[in-house]
Amino acid sequence: DQQVKQNSPSLSVQEGRISILNCDYTNSMFDYFLWYKKYPAEGPTFLISISSIKDKNEDGRFTVFLNKSAKHLSLHIVPSQPGDSAVYFCAASITGNQFYFGTGTSLTVIP
Amino acid sequence: DTGVSQDPRHKITKRGQNVTFRCDPISEHNRLYWYRQTLGQGPEFLTYFQNEAQLEKSRLLSDRFSAERPKGSFSTLEIQRTEQGDSAMYLCASSLEGVGSYGYTFGSGTRLTVV
Numbered sequence: 001d002q003q004v005k006q007n008s009p010s011l012s013v014q015e016g017r018i019s020i021l022n023c024d025y026t027n028s029m030f031d032y033f034l035w036y037k038k039y040p041a042e043g044p045t046f047l048i049s050i051s052s053i054k055d056k057n058e059d060g061r062f063t064v065f066l067n068k069s070a071k072h073l074s075l076h077i078v079p080s081q082p083g084d085s086a087v088y089f090c091a092a093s094i095t096g097n098q099f100y101f102g103t104g105t106s107l108t109v110i111p
Numbered sequence: 112d113t114g115v116s117q118d119p120r121h122k123i124t125k126r127g128q129n130v131t132f133r134c135d136p137i138s139e140h141n142r143l144y145w146y147r148q149t150l151g152q153g154p155e156f157l158t159y160f161q162n163e164a165q166l167e168k169s170r171l172l173s174d175r176f177s178a179e180r181p182k183g184s185f186s187t188l189e190i191q192r193t194e195q196g197d198s199a200m201y202l203c204a205s206s207l208e209g210v211g212s213y214g215y216t217f218g219s220g221t222r223l224t225v226v
Contacts, residue, residue, distance in 0.1 A: 004153070006153075034214045036214070036217075041219065042219050043115070043202055043204075043217030043218050043219045043220050044154065044202075044217045045217070046214030046215070046216070049214060089153050089154070091153070091154075097142075097144075097159055097166075097167060098156045098159070098167060098169075099154075099156065099215075100156070101153030101154045101155070102153050103151065103152055103153050104153055
């Protein structure tokens with residue numbers, strides 16, 4: 001049973017524009033949410049997090065939004081750069097130990 | 112510190128053989144995690160250690176799988192009597208206790224192919 005879902009397997013965006021990656025979850029007990037970025041042949045790299053007590057967290061070009069009532073999470077990248085091209089995973093946890101990952105969205109930023 | 116190291120990077124084995132992977136976490140991290148990722152899926156939790164104690168195991172970790180962290184530093188993951196369904200990327204990660212909300216640091220993984 002997939003508790004974290006990323007329904008868009010891929011996304012293409014022009015350089016300089018906004019990239020919006022979406023994630024839905026089913027378990028209302030989740031209280032930590034993370035986004036990871038993964039390049040081929042490398043392990044996932046932590047990007048940004050948000051706890052359930054917040055609805056927004058910003059770090060430079062990256063902003064994560066949390067809508068608890070809709071059980072929806074999104075990652076905004078502004079402006080998008082070619083180096084952002086990677087697979088992005090969202091992940092959720094109750095305890096901060098075991099994380100449930102989505103299936104990933106492959107982002108391509110076109111120069 | 113060079114981050115989380117995993118060895119080997121690739122392993123091809125025949126069905127029925129045993130394999131063992133090693134993970135060296137970031138030295139000051141007391142928590143160590145094992146995840147498995149199959150093609151088209153996100154990482155799936157297998158187990159985690161706090162120091163040398165194995166605190167949680169997923170039901171994905173069948174009795175053919177065993178993980179150890181004998182001195183609270185490096186960890187090994189052994190798969191006995193490998194099956195083709197074990198083919199996957201095995202990822203190790205580490206963190207400091209209490210910073211789970213800030214994510215783990217993953218290694219580059221060990222890709223296992225069972226033929």
